[in-house]
Amino acid sequence: MNNIILTGMPGAGKSTIGVVLAKRLGYRFVDSDLVIQERTGRLLHQIIEEKGIDGFIQVENEINESLDMEKTVIATGGSAVYGKEAMVHFKSIGTIIYLELSCESIAHRLGDLSERGVTVRKGQTLEDLYEERIPLYRRYADIIIDCEDKMIKDIAAEIESALKN
Template identity: 35%
Template structure:
């Protein structure tokens, strides 16, 4: 039985895109990043979308992109950190993908993302405590994923291999 499409979930900075590219290459799957696809379709960067149209519009674009790619085959999808929070997105992810949460401790995430100007949510959550609150709000949804990979000290290669092991066992 073939391996199901895989959706990578997790907070910004957890390594979804890096791991996703590696995983897709190893499986011979196509790799897509929802944020990159939104940028490509809109002609705007994620920070520009947030600035011009707001987060609500961005979340609508996320849903549109997810609906578009959900029926594709042999796909590794890196989702935006907030994408799984919308119930209709979560339902589609559960139906069409093996969902994988890449779990990284908040302190590690904070070190990775604190100085990144390409993270529009840092404008809304500029302090560590505010961003941690958002992380904790999302954590319960992330933990509903089919597979949870604790990735604090693991390399992207090790994470990809662990996901492959789970995906093969799932099919």
Template identity: 40%
Template sequence: MIDFSEKSIVSLIGMAGAGKSTLAPLVAERLGWECVDTDHIIQSYYGQSLQEIVDRLGVPEFRIVEEKILSSFGARRTVVSTGGSVVYGPDAMERLKALGPVVFLKISQETCLSRIGGGDGRGLAMIPGQTVENLYEERQPLYSRYADFTVQTDKYSPEDCAEKIWQWLDTLKG
């Protein structure tokens, strides 16, 4: 059984364009909680856009920084919108799972591509020569591995997705 209580957080994972930043405030409002975007935490720390940070550090170092920040993350009564690459950091994911349930916001590859294109300027942690399609295929098993619940966000409105998440969370209250 997943531990879900007033002391928990709910983490949203998924590809860029899946709706993490859109759904986090909707789910948080429904729960009467706060929300936070981990990309904003990283940007605040460095004082740069995510793209500038990825460009400066490179993908391997960016993933290390992201994992370091999230593996010591602490909050309660918060819905967390994570960066899409968080699933590469096992320590970060273990920390998030220890703090509460993890929801995978799944979209089709076609929807991902239509929403983010080639990913230019989005701060995607892609190695040189990697395409968004390659990245999508690489990450899907990781998202599924860590997910406690999955919502196909390109099949429903943001409000309907938030409602599905809330209903699932409601079943976890003991």
């Protein structure tokens, strides 16, 4: 149980903060979205186009549940929290950290959702998605880090400090 799993909305900084945190701790870094692409041989948006959002979430859940590593910072996709089995697995292999950011900040960072490959259902707004996911991020989190108006290096230092407590 020595991994660090970063969760949060798309645009919260999971991958960027994950790389910085891994360097600070001397850990490996893995982006679960890239593992999904590598194992399926498809880009995320291609999986969504072929299998639909529910099919993508099933693929994501299966792959995340199979991740077996040590001393690794794992940046998950924003939709990873829909996979109950994967989240239970993550809890068993490490500490889950939710990178919390306001919906306004997420919207500013993301821009066009379709270009980012965000799993949004037809007719669903970013605000709807935000309200749907926040309770899930909070439920699974061992540690919640407020990332609003903070620099990457400061967030990484805050995570490192929280892990020592």
